[in-house]
Amino acid sequence: MRKTVARLADGRQLIYYDDTGGQSRARPVDSRQLPPLNVGSELRFDPLVDEWVAIAAHRQDRTHLPDAADCPLCPSREGALTEIPASDYDVVVFDNRFPSLAADVGELMSQGEDLVPRQPGIGHCEVVCFTSDHDRSFAQLSPARARTVMDAWADRTIELGLQPGIEQVVPFENRGVEIGVTLEHPHGQIYAIPFAAPRTRRMLESARSYRRRTWRNLFGDILATERKAGTRIVAENEHWTAFVPAAARWPVEVHVYPHRQVPDLPALSDAERDAFCHLYLDLLRRLDRLYDAPLPYVAAWQQAMVNIDRDLSYLRLELFSIRRAEDKLKYLAAMESAMGVFLNDVRPEDAAQRLRDVGD
Structure with a gap:
Protein backbone atom coordinates (compact mmCIF):
# COMPACT_ATOMS: atom_id res chain seq x y z
CA MET A 1 0.00 0.00 0.00
CA ARG A 2 1.24 3.48 -0.92
CA LYS A 3 0.11 6.43 1.23
CA THR A 4 0.07 10.05 0.02
CA VAL A 5 -1.10 12.92 2.26
CA ALA A 6 -2.62 16.08 0.76
CA ARG A 7 -4.79 19.05 1.78
CA LEU A 8 -8.13 20.22 0.47
CA ALA A 9 -8.83 23.87 -0.32
CA ASP A 10 -10.27 24.56 3.15
CA GLY A 11 -7.38 22.89 4.97
CA ARG A 12 -8.93 19.49 5.61
CA GLN A 13 -6.63 16.47 5.31
CA LEU A 14 -7.01 14.01 2.44
CA ILE A 15 -5.03 10.77 2.16
CA TYR A 16 -4.66 8.56 -0.92
CA TYR A 17 -4.11 4.85 -0.22
CA ASP A 18 -3.00 3.07 -3.38
CA ASP A 19 -3.15 -0.70 -3.89
CA THR A 20 0.17 -2.51 -3.66
CA GLY A 21 1.80 -2.65 -7.08
CA GLY A 22 -0.42 0.04 -8.54
CA GLN A 23 0.90 2.76 -10.78
CA SER A 24 1.79 6.15 -9.36
CA ARG A 25 -0.89 8.75 -10.17
CA ALA A 26 -0.92 12.53 -10.43
CA ARG A 27 -2.36 14.24 -7.35
CA PRO A 28 -3.71 17.65 -8.44
CA VAL A 29 -4.21 20.49 -5.99
CA ASP A 30 -7.79 21.17 -4.88
CA SER A 31 -8.65 24.31 -6.86
CA ARG A 32 -12.15 24.88 -5.49
CA GLN A 33 -13.09 28.08 -3.69
CA LEU A 34 -14.48 26.73 -0.43
CA PRO A 35 -15.85 28.77 2.47
CA PRO A 36 -14.22 28.34 5.88
CA LEU A 37 -15.43 25.41 7.93
CA ASN A 38 -18.14 26.27 10.43
CA VAL A 39 -18.32 23.49 13.01
CA GLY A 40 -20.10 24.04 16.30
CA SER A 41 -20.51 20.60 17.83
CA GLU A 42 -20.97 20.12 21.54
CA LEU A 43 -21.45 17.19 23.89
CA ARG A 44 -24.23 17.22 26.46
CA PHE A 45 -24.43 14.71 29.29
CA ASP A 46 -27.65 12.80 29.89
CA PRO A 47 -27.71 11.91 33.62
CA LEU A 48 -30.69 9.57 33.18
CA VAL A 49 -28.65 6.99 31.27
CA ASP A 50 -25.09 8.16 32.05
CA GLU A 51 -24.33 8.91 28.38
CA TRP A 52 -23.00 11.75 26.24
CA VAL A 53 -25.08 13.06 23.33
CA ALA A 54 -23.52 14.99 20.43
CA ILE A 55 -25.36 18.12 19.27
CA ALA A 56 -24.26 19.10 15.74
CA ALA A 57 -26.85 21.45 14.25
CA HIS A 58 -24.59 22.44 11.33
CA ARG A 59 -25.10 18.96 9.84
CA GLN A 60 -28.65 19.84 8.83
CA ASP A 61 -27.18 21.41 5.67
CA ARG A 62 -25.07 18.43 4.57
CA THR A 63 -25.39 16.98 1.08
CA HIS A 64 -28.40 14.67 0.78
CA LEU A 65 -28.77 12.02 -1.96
CA PRO A 66 -27.42 14.00 -4.92
CA ASP A 67 -27.65 12.72 -8.48
CA ALA A 68 -24.72 10.55 -9.56
CA ALA A 69 -23.44 13.40 -11.75
CA ASP A 70 -23.14 15.60 -8.65
CA CYS A 71 -21.64 12.99 -6.31
CA PRO A 72 -18.98 14.66 -4.12
CA LEU A 73 -17.10 11.35 -3.64
CA CYS A 74 -16.46 10.60 -7.30
CA PRO A 75 -13.14 11.68 -8.85
CA SER A 76 -12.94 15.25 -10.11
CA ARG A 77 -13.40 15.91 -13.80
CA GLU A 78 -13.59 18.99 -15.98
CA GLY A 79 -16.55 21.07 -14.89
CA ALA A 80 -17.23 18.90 -11.80
CA LEU A 81 -14.72 19.36 -8.98
CA THR A 82 -15.38 17.10 -6.00
CA GLU A 83 -13.91 16.28 -2.61
CA ILE A 84 -11.25 14.20 -4.39
CA PRO A 85 -9.15 16.41 -6.75
CA ALA A 86 -7.64 13.43 -8.60
CA SER A 87 -9.18 11.99 -11.77
CA ASP A 88 -8.95 8.45 -10.33
CA TYR A 89 -8.07 6.77 -7.04
CA ASP A 90 -8.00 3.44 -5.23
CA VAL A 91 -8.95 4.29 -1.62
CA VAL A 92 -9.25 7.79 -0.18
CA VAL A 93 -9.73 9.00 3.39
CA PHE A 94 -10.53 12.64 4.14
CA ASP A 95 -11.91 14.84 6.91
CA ASN A 96 -15.69 15.09 6.72
CA ARG A 97 -16.88 18.56 5.71
CA PHE A 98 -19.93 18.13 7.95
CA PRO A 99 -18.50 16.35 11.00
CA SER A 100 -20.43 15.43 14.13
CA LEU A 101 -17.20 16.00 16.08
CA ALA A 102 -14.09 17.98 15.13
CA ALA A 103 -10.69 18.92 16.51
CA ASP A 104 -11.54 22.65 16.34
CA VAL A 105 -15.15 23.34 17.31
CA GLY A 106 -14.77 26.91 18.51
CA GLU A 107 -15.62 28.28 21.93
CA LEU A 108 -18.53 26.82 23.88
CA MET A 109 -20.66 29.74 25.02
CA SER A 110 -22.51 27.94 27.80
CA GLN A 111 -21.17 25.31 30.15
CA GLY A 112 -24.65 23.98 30.87
CA GLU A 113 -26.32 23.25 34.17
CA ASP A 114 -24.91 21.30 37.09
CA LEU A 115 -26.97 18.23 36.26
CA VAL A 116 -26.41 18.45 32.50
CA PRO A 117 -22.80 19.50 31.88
CA ARG A 118 -21.62 20.41 28.40
CA GLN A 119 -18.26 20.29 26.70
CA PRO A 120 -16.93 21.02 23.20
CA GLY A 121 -17.58 18.25 20.68
CA ILE A 122 -13.92 17.44 20.18
CA GLY A 123 -13.16 14.43 18.02
CA HIS A 124 -12.60 13.42 14.41
CA CYS A 125 -14.94 12.26 11.63
CA GLU A 126 -13.43 10.92 8.42
CA VAL A 127 -14.90 9.61 5.17
CA VAL A 128 -13.44 6.45 3.61
CA CYS A 129 -14.07 5.97 -0.12
CA PHE A 130 -13.59 2.31 -1.06
CA THR A 131 -13.36 2.84 -4.82
CA SER A 132 -13.64 5.57 -7.43
CA ASP A 133 -16.42 3.58 -9.17
CA HIS A 134 -19.74 5.13 -8.11
CA ASP A 135 -21.77 2.05 -9.08
CA ARG A 136 -19.84 -0.59 -7.15
CA SER A 137 -20.16 -1.80 -3.56
CA PHE A 138 -17.80 -3.26 -0.98
CA ALA A 139 -19.06 -6.73 -1.93
CA GLN A 140 -17.81 -6.15 -5.48
CA LEU A 141 -14.27 -5.18 -4.48
CA SER A 142 -11.35 -7.46 -5.22
CA PRO A 143 -9.55 -9.06 -2.25
CA ALA A 144 -6.58 -6.80 -3.01
CA ARG A 145 -8.75 -3.65 -2.80
CA ALA A 146 -10.46 -4.88 0.36
CA ARG A 147 -6.99 -5.34 1.84
CA THR A 148 -6.12 -1.72 0.98
CA VAL A 149 -9.28 -0.60 2.79
CA MET A 150 -8.36 -2.72 5.79
CA ASP A 151 -4.83 -1.32 5.89
CA ALA A 152 -6.29 2.19 5.71
CA TRP A 153 -8.58 1.41 8.66
CA ALA A 154 -5.60 0.17 10.65
CA ASP A 155 -3.44 3.17 9.73
CA ARG A 156 -6.15 5.64 10.72
CA THR A 157 -6.79 3.74 13.97
CA ILE A 158 -3.17 4.37 14.94
CA GLU A 159 -3.12 8.01 13.84
CA LEU A 160 -6.45 8.98 15.37
CA GLY A 161 -5.71 7.14 18.60
CA LEU A 162 -2.71 9.43 19.09
CA GLN A 163 -4.80 12.59 18.89
CA PRO A 164 -5.42 14.48 22.18
CA GLY A 165 -8.55 13.47 24.04
CA ILE A 166 -9.49 10.50 21.85
CA GLU A 167 -10.66 7.39 23.70
CA GLN A 168 -12.17 5.19 20.96
CA VAL A 169 -11.79 4.80 17.17
CA VAL A 170 -14.74 3.30 15.26
CA PRO A 171 -14.51 2.46 11.53
CA PHE A 172 -17.92 1.64 10.06
CA GLU A 173 -19.99 1.44 6.89
CA ASN A 174 -23.66 2.38 6.47
CA ARG A 175 -25.02 0.97 3.23
CA GLY A 176 -28.41 1.64 1.66
CA VAL A 177 -30.90 4.49 1.75
CA GLU A 178 -33.10 2.36 4.04
CA ILE A 179 -30.37 2.62 6.67
CA GLY A 180 -30.16 6.39 6.23
CA VAL A 181 -27.23 6.77 3.84
CA THR A 182 -27.14 10.26 2.29
CA LEU A 183 -24.44 9.56 -0.32
CA GLU A 184 -24.77 6.44 -2.46
CA HIS A 185 -21.11 6.24 -3.53
CA PRO A 186 -19.50 3.20 -1.85
CA HIS A 187 -17.95 4.61 1.31
CA GLY A 188 -17.70 4.29 5.06
CA GLN A 189 -16.64 6.53 7.90
CA ILE A 190 -14.32 6.58 10.89
CA TYR A 191 -15.30 8.30 14.13
CA ALA A 192 -12.73 9.08 16.82
CA ILE A 193 -14.61 9.96 20.00
CA PRO A 194 -13.56 11.37 23.40
CA PHE A 195 -15.46 8.79 25.48
CA ALA A 196 -16.43 5.12 25.46
CA ALA A 197 -19.45 4.43 23.27
CA PRO A 198 -22.31 3.19 25.49
Whole structure:
Protein backbone atom coordinates (compact mmCIF):
# COMPACT_ATOMS: atom_id res chain seq x y z
CA MET A 1 0.00 0.00 0.00
CA ARG A 2 1.24 3.48 -0.92
CA LYS A 3 0.11 6.43 1.23
CA THR A 4 0.07 10.05 0.02
CA VAL A 5 -1.10 12.92 2.26
CA ALA A 6 -2.62 16.08 0.76
CA ARG A 7 -4.79 19.05 1.78
CA LEU A 8 -8.13 20.22 0.47
CA ALA A 9 -8.83 23.87 -0.32
CA ASP A 10 -10.27 24.56 3.15
CA GLY A 11 -7.38 22.89 4.97
CA ARG A 12 -8.93 19.49 5.61
CA GLN A 13 -6.63 16.47 5.31
CA LEU A 14 -7.01 14.01 2.44
CA ILE A 15 -5.03 10.77 2.16
CA TYR A 16 -4.66 8.56 -0.92
CA TYR A 17 -4.11 4.85 -0.22
CA ASP A 18 -3.00 3.07 -3.38
CA ASP A 19 -3.15 -0.70 -3.89
CA THR A 20 0.17 -2.51 -3.66
CA GLY A 21 1.80 -2.65 -7.08
CA GLY A 22 -0.42 0.04 -8.54
CA GLN A 23 0.90 2.76 -10.78
CA SER A 24 1.79 6.15 -9.36
CA ARG A 25 -0.89 8.75 -10.17
CA ALA A 26 -0.92 12.53 -10.43
CA ARG A 27 -2.36 14.24 -7.35
CA PRO A 28 -3.71 17.65 -8.44
CA VAL A 29 -4.21 20.49 -5.99
CA ASP A 30 -7.79 21.17 -4.88
CA SER A 31 -8.65 24.31 -6.86
CA ARG A 32 -12.15 24.88 -5.49
CA GLN A 33 -13.09 28.08 -3.69
CA LEU A 34 -14.48 26.73 -0.43
CA PRO A 35 -15.85 28.77 2.47
CA PRO A 36 -14.22 28.34 5.88
CA LEU A 37 -15.43 25.41 7.93
CA ASN A 38 -18.14 26.27 10.43
CA VAL A 39 -18.32 23.49 13.01
CA GLY A 40 -20.10 24.04 16.30
CA SER A 41 -20.51 20.60 17.83
CA GLU A 42 -20.97 20.12 21.54
CA LEU A 43 -21.45 17.19 23.89
CA ARG A 44 -24.23 17.22 26.46
CA PHE A 45 -24.43 14.71 29.29
CA ASP A 46 -27.65 12.80 29.89
CA PRO A 47 -27.71 11.91 33.62
CA LEU A 48 -30.69 9.57 33.18
CA VAL A 49 -28.65 6.99 31.27
CA ASP A 50 -25.09 8.16 32.05
CA GLU A 51 -24.33 8.91 28.38
CA TRP A 52 -23.00 11.75 26.24
CA VAL A 53 -25.08 13.06 23.33
CA ALA A 54 -23.52 14.99 20.43
CA ILE A 55 -25.36 18.12 19.27
CA ALA A 56 -24.26 19.10 15.74
CA ALA A 57 -26.85 21.45 14.25
CA HIS A 58 -24.59 22.44 11.33
CA ARG A 59 -25.10 18.96 9.84
CA GLN A 60 -28.65 19.84 8.83
CA ASP A 61 -27.18 21.41 5.67
CA ARG A 62 -25.07 18.43 4.57
CA THR A 63 -25.39 16.98 1.08
CA HIS A 64 -28.40 14.67 0.78
CA LEU A 65 -28.77 12.02 -1.96
CA PRO A 66 -27.42 14.00 -4.92
CA ASP A 67 -27.65 12.72 -8.48
CA ALA A 68 -24.72 10.55 -9.56
CA ALA A 69 -23.44 13.40 -11.75
CA ASP A 70 -23.14 15.60 -8.65
CA CYS A 71 -21.64 12.99 -6.31
CA PRO A 72 -18.98 14.66 -4.12
CA LEU A 73 -17.10 11.35 -3.64
CA CYS A 74 -16.46 10.60 -7.30
CA PRO A 75 -13.14 11.68 -8.85
CA SER A 76 -12.94 15.25 -10.11
CA ARG A 77 -13.40 15.91 -13.80
CA GLU A 78 -13.59 18.99 -15.98
CA GLY A 79 -16.55 21.07 -14.89
CA ALA A 80 -17.23 18.90 -11.80
CA LEU A 81 -14.72 19.36 -8.98
CA THR A 82 -15.38 17.10 -6.00
CA GLU A 83 -13.91 16.28 -2.61
CA ILE A 84 -11.25 14.20 -4.39
CA PRO A 85 -9.15 16.41 -6.75
CA ALA A 86 -7.64 13.43 -8.60
CA SER A 87 -9.18 11.99 -11.77
CA ASP A 88 -8.95 8.45 -10.33
CA TYR A 89 -8.07 6.77 -7.04
CA ASP A 90 -8.00 3.44 -5.23
CA VAL A 91 -8.95 4.29 -1.62
CA VAL A 92 -9.25 7.79 -0.18
CA VAL A 93 -9.73 9.00 3.39
CA PHE A 94 -10.53 12.64 4.14
CA ASP A 95 -11.91 14.84 6.91
CA ASN A 96 -15.69 15.09 6.72
CA ARG A 97 -16.88 18.56 5.71
CA PHE A 98 -19.93 18.13 7.95
CA PRO A 99 -18.50 16.35 11.00
CA SER A 100 -20.43 15.43 14.13
CA LEU A 101 -17.20 16.00 16.08
CA ALA A 102 -14.09 17.98 15.13
CA ALA A 103 -10.69 18.92 16.51
CA ASP A 104 -11.54 22.65 16.34
CA VAL A 105 -15.15 23.34 17.31
CA GLY A 106 -14.77 26.91 18.51
CA GLU A 107 -15.62 28.28 21.93
CA LEU A 108 -18.53 26.82 23.88
CA MET A 109 -20.66 29.74 25.02
CA SER A 110 -22.51 27.94 27.80
CA GLN A 111 -21.17 25.31 30.15
CA GLY A 112 -24.65 23.98 30.87
CA GLU A 113 -26.32 23.25 34.17
CA ASP A 114 -24.91 21.30 37.09
CA LEU A 115 -26.97 18.23 36.26
CA VAL A 116 -26.41 18.45 32.50
CA PRO A 117 -22.80 19.50 31.88
CA ARG A 118 -21.62 20.41 28.40
CA GLN A 119 -18.26 20.29 26.70
CA PRO A 120 -16.93 21.02 23.20
CA GLY A 121 -17.58 18.25 20.68
CA ILE A 122 -13.92 17.44 20.18
CA GLY A 123 -13.16 14.43 18.02
CA HIS A 124 -12.60 13.42 14.41
CA CYS A 125 -14.94 12.26 11.63
CA GLU A 126 -13.43 10.92 8.42
CA VAL A 127 -14.90 9.61 5.17
CA VAL A 128 -13.44 6.45 3.61
CA CYS A 129 -14.07 5.97 -0.12
CA PHE A 130 -13.59 2.31 -1.06
CA THR A 131 -13.36 2.84 -4.82
CA SER A 132 -13.64 5.57 -7.43
CA ASP A 133 -16.42 3.58 -9.17
CA HIS A 134 -19.74 5.13 -8.11
CA ASP A 135 -21.77 2.05 -9.08
CA ARG A 136 -19.84 -0.59 -7.15
CA SER A 137 -20.16 -1.80 -3.56
CA PHE A 138 -17.80 -3.26 -0.98
CA ALA A 139 -19.06 -6.73 -1.93
CA GLN A 140 -17.81 -6.15 -5.48
CA LEU A 141 -14.27 -5.18 -4.48
CA SER A 142 -11.35 -7.46 -5.22
CA PRO A 143 -9.55 -9.06 -2.25
CA ALA A 144 -6.58 -6.80 -3.01
CA ARG A 145 -8.75 -3.65 -2.80
CA ALA A 146 -10.46 -4.88 0.36
CA ARG A 147 -6.99 -5.34 1.84
CA THR A 148 -6.12 -1.72 0.98
CA VAL A 149 -9.28 -0.60 2.79
CA MET A 150 -8.36 -2.72 5.79
CA ASP A 151 -4.83 -1.32 5.89
CA ALA A 152 -6.29 2.19 5.71
CA TRP A 153 -8.58 1.41 8.66
CA ALA A 154 -5.60 0.17 10.65
CA ASP A 155 -3.44 3.17 9.73
CA ARG A 156 -6.15 5.64 10.72
CA THR A 157 -6.79 3.74 13.97
CA ILE A 158 -3.17 4.37 14.94
CA GLU A 159 -3.12 8.01 13.84
CA LEU A 160 -6.45 8.98 15.37
CA GLY A 161 -5.71 7.14 18.60
CA LEU A 162 -2.71 9.43 19.09
CA GLN A 163 -4.80 12.59 18.89
CA PRO A 164 -5.42 14.48 22.18
CA GLY A 165 -8.55 13.47 24.04
CA ILE A 166 -9.49 10.50 21.85
CA GLU A 167 -10.66 7.39 23.70
CA GLN A 168 -12.17 5.19 20.96
CA VAL A 169 -11.79 4.80 17.17
CA VAL A 170 -14.74 3.30 15.26
CA PRO A 171 -14.51 2.46 11.53
CA PHE A 172 -17.92 1.64 10.06
CA GLU A 173 -19.99 1.44 6.89
CA ASN A 174 -23.66 2.38 6.47
CA ARG A 175 -25.02 0.97 3.23
CA GLY A 176 -28.41 1.64 1.66
CA VAL A 177 -30.90 4.49 1.75
CA GLU A 178 -33.10 2.36 4.04
CA ILE A 179 -30.37 2.62 6.67
CA GLY A 180 -30.16 6.39 6.23
CA VAL A 181 -27.23 6.77 3.84
CA THR A 182 -27.14 10.26 2.29
CA LEU A 183 -24.44 9.56 -0.32
CA GLU A 184 -24.77 6.44 -2.46
CA HIS A 185 -21.11 6.24 -3.53
CA PRO A 186 -19.50 3.20 -1.85
CA HIS A 187 -17.95 4.61 1.31
CA GLY A 188 -17.70 4.29 5.06
CA GLN A 189 -16.64 6.53 7.90
CA ILE A 190 -14.32 6.58 10.89
CA TYR A 191 -15.30 8.30 14.13
CA ALA A 192 -12.73 9.08 16.82
CA ILE A 193 -14.61 9.96 20.00
CA PRO A 194 -13.56 11.37 23.40
CA PHE A 195 -15.46 8.79 25.48
CA ALA A 196 -16.43 5.12 25.46
CA ALA A 197 -19.45 4.43 23.27
CA PRO A 198 -22.31 3.19 25.49
CA ARG A 199 -22.44 -0.25 23.85
CA THR A 200 -18.68 -0.67 24.17
CA ARG A 201 -18.71 0.43 27.80
CA ARG A 202 -21.49 -1.99 28.67
CA MET A 203 -19.77 -4.91 26.95
CA LEU A 204 -16.50 -4.16 28.72
CA GLU A 205 -18.33 -4.09 32.05
CA SER A 206 -19.75 -7.54 31.23
CA ALA A 207 -16.30 -8.80 30.22
CA ARG A 208 -14.74 -7.44 33.41
CA SER A 209 -17.38 -9.13 35.57
CA TYR A 210 -16.97 -12.39 33.64
CA ARG A 211 -13.20 -12.35 34.12
CA ARG A 212 -13.59 -11.80 37.88
CA ARG A 213 -15.86 -14.87 38.05
CA THR A 214 -14.04 -17.20 35.67
CA TRP A 215 -10.55 -15.76 34.97
CA ARG A 216 -11.44 -16.14 31.30
CA ASN A 217 -12.15 -13.78 28.39
CA LEU A 218 -15.87 -13.38 27.66
CA PHE A 219 -15.47 -12.72 23.93
CA GLY A 220 -13.13 -15.66 23.45
CA ASP A 221 -15.56 -17.97 25.22
CA ILE A 222 -18.47 -16.69 23.11
CA LEU A 223 -16.50 -17.53 19.97
CA ALA A 224 -15.57 -20.98 21.33
CA THR A 225 -19.21 -21.67 22.22
CA GLU A 226 -20.42 -20.72 18.74
CA ARG A 227 -17.76 -22.78 17.00
CA LYS A 228 -18.61 -25.80 19.15
CA ALA A 229 -22.37 -25.46 18.59
CA GLY A 230 -21.97 -24.85 14.85
CA THR A 231 -25.68 -24.15 14.28
CA ARG A 232 -25.24 -20.39 13.91
CA ILE A 233 -21.96 -20.33 11.98
CA VAL A 234 -22.22 -18.76 8.53
CA ALA A 235 -18.64 -19.08 7.26
CA GLU A 236 -15.14 -19.63 8.63
CA ASN A 237 -11.54 -20.04 7.60
CA GLU A 238 -8.20 -20.57 9.31
CA HIS A 239 -8.23 -17.18 11.05
CA TRP A 240 -11.87 -15.97 11.27
CA THR A 241 -15.40 -17.15 12.05
CA ALA A 242 -18.63 -15.39 11.05
CA PHE A 243 -21.73 -16.34 13.04
CA VAL A 244 -25.22 -15.13 13.91
CA PRO A 245 -25.22 -14.37 17.66
CA ALA A 246 -27.52 -16.54 19.76
CA ALA A 247 -29.43 -13.49 21.04
CA ALA A 248 -29.44 -11.57 17.77
CA ARG A 249 -31.44 -8.35 17.93
CA TRP A 250 -31.80 -7.85 14.18
CA PRO A 251 -33.41 -10.07 11.50
CA VAL A 252 -30.01 -10.29 9.81
CA GLU A 253 -27.07 -9.97 12.19
CA VAL A 254 -23.58 -11.44 11.82
CA HIS A 255 -20.50 -11.05 14.01
CA VAL A 256 -17.03 -11.76 12.60
CA TYR A 257 -14.34 -12.76 15.12
CA PRO A 258 -10.64 -13.47 14.63
CA HIS A 259 -9.54 -16.75 16.20
CA ARG A 260 -6.76 -14.93 18.04
CA GLN A 261 -7.53 -12.33 20.70
CA VAL A 262 -6.20 -8.98 19.47
CA PRO A 263 -7.26 -5.53 20.69
CA ASP A 264 -7.57 -3.70 17.37
CA LEU A 265 -7.00 -3.68 13.63
CA PRO A 266 -3.32 -2.66 13.75
CA ALA A 267 -2.58 -5.80 15.81
CA LEU A 268 -3.70 -8.16 13.03
CA SER A 269 -1.01 -10.04 11.09
CA ASP A 270 -0.77 -9.93 7.29
CA ALA A 271 -2.23 -13.45 7.11
CA GLU A 272 -5.18 -12.46 9.33
CA ARG A 273 -5.88 -9.36 7.24
CA ASP A 274 -5.85 -11.33 4.00
CA ALA A 275 -8.07 -14.04 5.47
CA PHE A 276 -10.59 -11.48 6.71
CA CYS A 277 -10.90 -9.93 3.26
CA HIS A 278 -11.74 -13.25 1.63
CA LEU A 279 -14.28 -14.22 4.31
CA TYR A 280 -15.90 -10.78 4.48
CA LEU A 281 -16.35 -10.48 0.73
CA ASP A 282 -17.96 -13.92 0.72
CA LEU A 283 -20.26 -12.85 3.58
CA LEU A 284 -21.34 -9.62 1.85
CA ARG A 285 -22.15 -11.50 -1.35
CA ARG A 286 -24.26 -13.96 0.63
CA LEU A 287 -26.16 -11.04 2.14
CA ASP A 288 -26.94 -9.64 -1.31
CA ARG A 289 -28.22 -13.05 -2.43
CA LEU A 290 -30.73 -13.32 0.42
CA TYR A 291 -33.30 -11.29 -1.51
CA ASP A 292 -31.50 -11.00 -4.87
CA ALA A 293 -30.98 -7.31 -4.18
CA PRO A 294 -28.42 -5.13 -2.39
CA LEU A 295 -29.00 -5.58 1.34
CA PRO A 296 -28.97 -2.43 3.48
CA TYR A 297 -26.66 -2.88 6.46
CA VAL A 298 -24.52 -1.32 9.14
CA ALA A 299 -21.08 -2.86 9.70
CA ALA A 300 -18.93 -1.52 12.54
CA TRP A 301 -15.63 -2.56 14.07
CA GLN A 302 -15.55 -3.04 17.84
CA GLN A 303 -11.98 -2.16 18.79
CA ALA A 304 -10.24 -1.74 22.13
CA MET A 305 -10.36 1.61 23.86
CA VAL A 306 -7.25 3.69 23.30
CA ASN A 307 -6.16 3.87 26.94
CA ILE A 308 -8.10 1.38 29.08
CA ASP A 309 -9.22 -2.27 29.20
CA ARG A 310 -7.14 -3.32 26.23
CA ASP A 311 -6.45 -6.68 27.86
CA LEU A 312 -10.21 -7.33 28.12
CA SER A 313 -11.01 -6.33 24.54
CA TYR A 314 -11.41 -8.60 21.54
CA LEU A 315 -11.50 -7.10 18.05
CA ARG A 316 -14.57 -8.04 16.02
CA LEU A 317 -16.85 -6.76 13.27
CA GLU A 318 -20.59 -6.52 13.99
CA LEU A 319 -22.97 -6.29 11.02
CA PHE A 320 -26.75 -6.04 10.94
CA SER A 321 -29.57 -5.28 8.51
CA ILE A 322 -33.06 -3.93 9.10
CA ARG A 323 -34.54 -5.99 6.24
CA ARG A 324 -36.65 -8.81 7.69
CA ALA A 325 -38.28 -9.98 4.46
CA GLU A 326 -38.09 -9.23 0.76
CA ASP A 327 -40.66 -6.44 1.06
CA LYS A 328 -40.47 -5.64 4.79
CA LEU A 329 -38.17 -3.61 7.02
CA LYS A 330 -37.76 -3.84 10.78
CA TYR A 331 -38.53 -0.51 12.41
CA LEU A 332 -37.55 0.19 16.00
CA ALA A 333 -40.97 0.62 17.58
CA ALA A 334 -42.02 1.37 21.15
CA MET A 335 -40.31 -1.45 23.04
CA GLU A 336 -37.03 -1.07 21.15
CA SER A 337 -36.86 2.73 20.89
CA ALA A 338 -38.52 3.69 24.16
CA MET A 339 -37.51 0.80 26.39
CA GLY A 340 -34.42 -0.77 24.78
CA VAL A 341 -36.04 -4.23 24.60
CA PHE A 342 -35.43 -5.78 21.18
CA LEU A 343 -38.00 -8.07 19.57
CA ASN A 344 -36.60 -10.18 16.73
CA ASP A 345 -38.95 -11.81 14.20
CA VAL A 346 -36.29 -14.22 12.88
CA ARG A 347 -34.72 -17.15 14.77
CA PRO A 348 -30.92 -16.75 14.72
CA GLU A 349 -30.49 -20.41 13.72
CA ASP A 350 -32.80 -19.90 10.73
CA ALA A 351 -30.95 -16.76 9.65
CA ALA A 352 -27.64 -18.61 9.80
CA GLN A 353 -29.02 -21.52 7.77
CA ARG A 354 -30.32 -19.18 5.07
CA LEU A 355 -26.93 -17.47 4.82
CA ARG A 356 -25.19 -20.85 4.55
CA ASP A 357 -27.64 -21.92 1.83
CA VAL A 358 -26.90 -18.89 -0.39
CA GLY A 359 -23.14 -19.51 -0.42
CA ASP A 360 -21.27 -20.23 -3.63
